[in-house]
Amino acid sequence: MDLLRYVAFTDDPSGGNPAGVVLDAEHLDEPTMQATAAEVGFSETAFVVPRGGGRLDVRYFSPLAEVPFCGHATIATAVAHAHRHGVGELLLNTLAGEIAVSTSASPDGTVGATLVSVPPRTEPLADGDLAELLAALRWSAADLDPELPPRVAYAGAWHPVVAAATRARLAELDYDYDALATLMQRHGWTTVDLVHRESPTLFHARNPFPPGGVVEDPATGAAAAALGGYLRELGLAPAVLTVHQGYDLGRPSTITVTIPQAPGTGIAVTGTAVPYES
Incomplete structure (x- = not known):
């Protein structure tokens, strides 16, 4: 191998x-x-x-x-x-x-x-599931951006999209690992896409991934594609979106998301890659 x-x-x-x-x-x-x-x-x-x-x-x-x-x-x-x-x-x-x-x-x-990506889609996030998710995150409803309602989004894998009202709330991530893992495994969610909208074309993201045995993903292309589909369904999608992720982990990542306006079309995700150095 x-x-x-x-x-x-x-x-x-x-x-x-x-x-x-x-x-x-x-x-x-x-x-x-x-x-x-x-x-x-x-x-x-x-x-x-x-x-x-x-x-x-x-x-x-x-x-x-x-x-x-x-x-x-x-x-x-x-x-x-x-x-x-x-x-x-x-x-x-x-x-x-x-x-x-x-x-x-x-x-x-x-x-x-x-x-x-494959064609994206979204589903409602039930009130009870949202309450359980917020409790596991140790967030409150007051922490959320009211203009970006929580939903579950798909572009190859399922991710709840939860928007924080402030960058500071996103930076203070400290969740209940076991509780979140149990909830995500029950619903088949791959990561939770926690985002903050700095501007219409710039988002910050963090992605807990306890079902995979990982506390947090430094860059999540599948979630970025799902976010693009989510924004398009809300009528809030720019043609090109930048997602910054991994900054709070010391592994800065930049994801470029291109969002065709035609409903049901795949979302393009662009990035570079280089050999890893430990």
């Missing part, structure tokens, strides 16, 4: 969100993939089986469980593939569906990737 380590949504090896990438996973069974992800310890490790013609089968494992789709590991996988085979177009077959990805190199040699 050729296990690679990359950081996504950054051009700084000390920033971004680390992901494991295995580009030659043809002979790995599921227990081996899960054990490898646990040993790596990153929020996700991607396992790739090439199918020819730029088509890849990809599975994503956190330290505790498989997830249907992971944005940052997709960006890392695409850049790792480009470093080995050259930039171009890829089509990823994931448990969430087909994900088109394109890679390109900047003049300084940094490689970036853009993925296009």
